Amino acid sequence: MHKPLLTTDFLDRARTHYGDDEAVVATTGERFTYGELGERADRFSAALQERGIEKGDRVAVLDPNTHYHLEAAYGTMQTGAIHMPLNYRLTPDDFSYMLEDAEVDAVYADYDFADKIEPIREEVPAETFITNDAESVDGEWEEFDDVLEAAGTEYDRPEMHEDEIITINYTSGTTGDPKGVCRTHRAETLHAYLISIHQEIRDDDSYLWTLPMFHVNGWGHIYAITGMGAKHVCTRGVDAGDIFESVRKEDISYMCCAPTVLNMLSDYYEENDPTTTGENDIRIATAGSAPPEATIRTVEDEFGWYLKHVYGATETGPLITTSDARRTFDDDSGDRFAIKKRQGIGFLGTEIRVVDEDGTDVARDDASIGEIVVxxxxxxxxxxNKPEETEEAFTDRVEGYYHMGDLATVDENGMISIQDRKKDIIISGGENISSIELEDTLFDHPEISDVAVIPAPSDQWGETPKAFVVPESGDPDDPGVTVDDLVDFTRDNLAGYKVVREIEFVEELPTTATGKIQKYELRQEEWEDEDRMVGQG
Known part of the structure; x- marks a missing residue:
């Protein structure tokens, strides 16, 4: 038998079996059952259709981790329209590009971020603009709750197929313009099934939203938590004290945190000695480059939480590997931390390879380095709308695999460990930053002759952008501009998390015989006291 795999099935299941159970703890203090969440999603679906939104149209959502995001996402998908979550840390220019590129038809924006959309409204194709506090927002915006009340619950759910696109998630533009990652009902559904298994999601879980919902649909948790009938505990940002308070008050059992957030929690714990659990045991997932071993030790031995290290990319769902291979370590042994730092083994049904430039698998000697493909x-x-980039992503070293751009080794158990990056990407606090974008911005400053930007180690962020600047004066001791001036210059022209934090004036940059800047030499020098040239951010 073949039954289509549709993202709408997750909320349908929760309404059927958990309709009277608590679904959402809102940031407003309200609490909604799955029946109530479903009704609000229905009303949003009806409202969209009243405004002309049809199957295949794009609906952008710019929101922190609130109940409105969940309602807008499911309300959009129930109409067959494409859900497009946006990173609220970006600039109006970023949003203008994305909304035009995707030809977005409607926008819902939280009141804290609507001012980033208002300046570009005339530049984008959308005609419907909804917010959750219209009185506090400049311009003509419809009020979310008023829209729901007026719409009613009746809407037409079209026939949908599992191979149709249902979400577009834009990358951070680390190698040029941002790219819209298109994901089908089938891909989203199977990814949600996989994290339900590997992250051990249950109907009695209480999930704290410390991970942005815009990050690949919250790593698929908007589906998995909903479909399993677990509880969403929403947030409007990450604050260490608030996290510990929510853990205690809401008996949190599961959450996801970037390594940066784990460091924040560790620092807060040392200074304030908070209660670290409620009535439930806690599982916590962290992704990408591993946290320092000391952080993992604090989380497990001091907080009493169980850490799972996972890995992936926007293009892969995102999650494709886990270090939670319990036959490879003893829960009572300190040796487990070395394994938990690895990116790990592939999820069920996921083929992970590490290949050399010829597409041949590297030896499982934990020394030979190749690129991860999946x-x-x-x-x-x-x-x-990017066929050439799509083809390259699946054909560079080996045909039919997505190329991650990360370089890794493989041990005898097939567990991968990232060693370096193929592309010039800086991961700071869980966000991807393009060194090329930073260089292009700094080149616009009249006092800069040449510049190279690399990731530098940071205790707080894992990595932070560092610029090596050749001043126009040619004299690094008298550059004609201050470090603070250049930091402010990047802050004025880029999203806040992309700001260059460290600057070093130099007489010249290392180059090859053909004049190409050798960033590898700069990275080697910057990371010489570290165990690898990849941060924990």
Missing amino acids: RGNQVMEKYW
């Missing part, structure tokens, strides 16, 4: 049902369909 094949699995959770991998994206394509990039929106």
Whole structure:
């Protein structure tokens, strides 16, 4: 038998079996059952259709982790329209590009971020603009709750197919313009099934939203938590004290945190000695480059939480590997931390390889380095309107695999460990930052002759952008501009998290015989006291 795999099934299941159970603890203090969440999603669906939104249209959502985001996402998908979550840390220019590129038809924006959309409204194709506090927002915006009340609950759910695109998630533009990652019902559904298994999600879980919902649909947790009938505890940002308070008050059992957030929690714990659990045991997932071993030790031995290290990319769902291979370590042994730092082994149904430049698998000696490539049902369909980039992503070293751009080794158990990056990407506090974008921005300053930006180690962020600047004066001791001036210059022209934090004036940059800047030499020097040239951010 073949039954289509649709993202709408997750809320449908929760309404059927958990309709009277608590679904959402809102940031406003309200609490909604799955029946109430479903009704609000229905009303949003009806409202969209009243405004002309049809199957295949794009609806952008710019929101922190609130109940409105969940309602807008499911309300959009129930109409067959494409859900497009946006990173609220970006600039109006970023949003203008994305909304135009995807030809977005409607926008819902939280009141804290609507001012980033208002300046570009005339530049984008959308005609519907909804917010959750219209009185506090400049311009003509419809009020979310008023829209729901007026709409009613009746809407037409069209026939949908599992191979149709249902979400577009834009990358951070680390190698040029941002790319819209297109994901189908099938890919989203199977990824949610996989994290339900590997993250051990249950109907009695209380999940704290410390991970942005815009990050690949909250790593698929908007589906998995909902479909399993667990509870969403919403947030409007990450604050260490608030996290510990929510853990105690809401008996949190599961959450996801970037390594930066784990460091924040560790620092807060040392200074304030908070209660670290409620009535439930806690599982916590962290992703990408591993946290320092000391942080993992604090989380497990001091907080009493169980840490799972996972790995992936926007294009892969995102999650494709886990270090939670319990036959490889003893829960009572300190040796487990070395394994938990690894990116790990592939999820069920996911083929992970590490290949050299010829596409040949490297030896399982934990020394030979190659690029990680992946094949699995959770991998994206394509990039929106970018066929050449799509083809390259799946054909560079080996045909039919998505190429991650990360360089790794493999041990005898097939567990991967990232060693370096193929592309010039800086991961700071869980956000991807393009060194090329930073260089282009700094080049616009009249006092800069040449510049190279690399990731530098940071205790707080894992990595932070560092610029090596050749001043126009040619004299690093008298550059004609201050470090603070250049930091402010990047702050004025880029999203806040992309600001260059460290600057070093130099007489010249290392180059090859053909004049190409050798960033590898700069990274080697910057990371010489570290165990690898990859941060924990």
